[in-house]
């Protein structure tokens with residue numbers, strides 16, 4: 210993937226190694242948070258994964274850490290209903306509930322969507338939000354809404370295309386072009402897309418290196 214779509218500069222061997230080391234150590238689950246006052250102390254850098262329900266946030270954390278069952282992934286949209294904190298080395302890696310749709314009562318969904326927005330706009334140690342977009346579907350209105358929230362909050366974000374294994378050649382290029390065009394409107398966005406497949410492992414070493422390079 211990195212070879213065919215060189216918009217993210219291929220990490221140097223030393224950067225790949227730093228990324229590998231960050232996730233090679235013990236990654237542990239810290240806690241699931243259901244309200245802003247339950248967040249752990251903001252005492253270290255953190256990054257998070259946001260995106261529509263079912264886009265592959267939890268699967269990506271499992272791929273990064275090489276531990277299949279660490280973050281609960283599932284075919285049922287709305288699987289992750291709390292802000293889940295993990296440690297990797299000296300940083301927090303945060304798995305978020307999805308937005309968009311879910312198999313849960315409206316009141317419950319509204320509660321966690323509010324929490325999600327408060328978290329995304331008000332966490333001082335949040336250094337970068339990775340917004341995941343399904344390569345097959347491109348950016349939807351709800352993604353635009355979240356990206357605009359991040360613009361307003363001046364929180365830097367970078368888009369990760371997920372499930373690239375499900376698309377090929379032309380279809381993938383078309384989806385990428387559409388997503389790049391959508392990103393151009395967002396001042397808080399990194400212009401470069403990161404292409405990943407948690408299933409096949411594409412882009413995972415690159416993403417580890419990118420995360421390790423944030424400081």
Ligand SMILES: Nc1nc2c(ncn2[C@@H]2O[C@H](COP(=O)(O)OP(=O)(O)OP(=O)(O)O)[C@@H](O)[C@H]2O)c(=O)[nH]1
Nearest residue numbers: 263264265266267268282283287288289307407408
């Ligand atoms: N083919 C393919 N399937 C994937 C990939 N990543 C995730 N999936 C599948 O997509 C489904 C949803 O994955 P999750 O990781 O649970 O998605 P999520 O974004 O955490 O979902 P919520 O917690 O409900 O918001 C699961 O069935 C995964 O197996 C990928 O790279 N390729």
Ligand SMILES: [Mg+2]
Nearest residue numbers: 266267288289
């Ligand atoms: Mg999840």
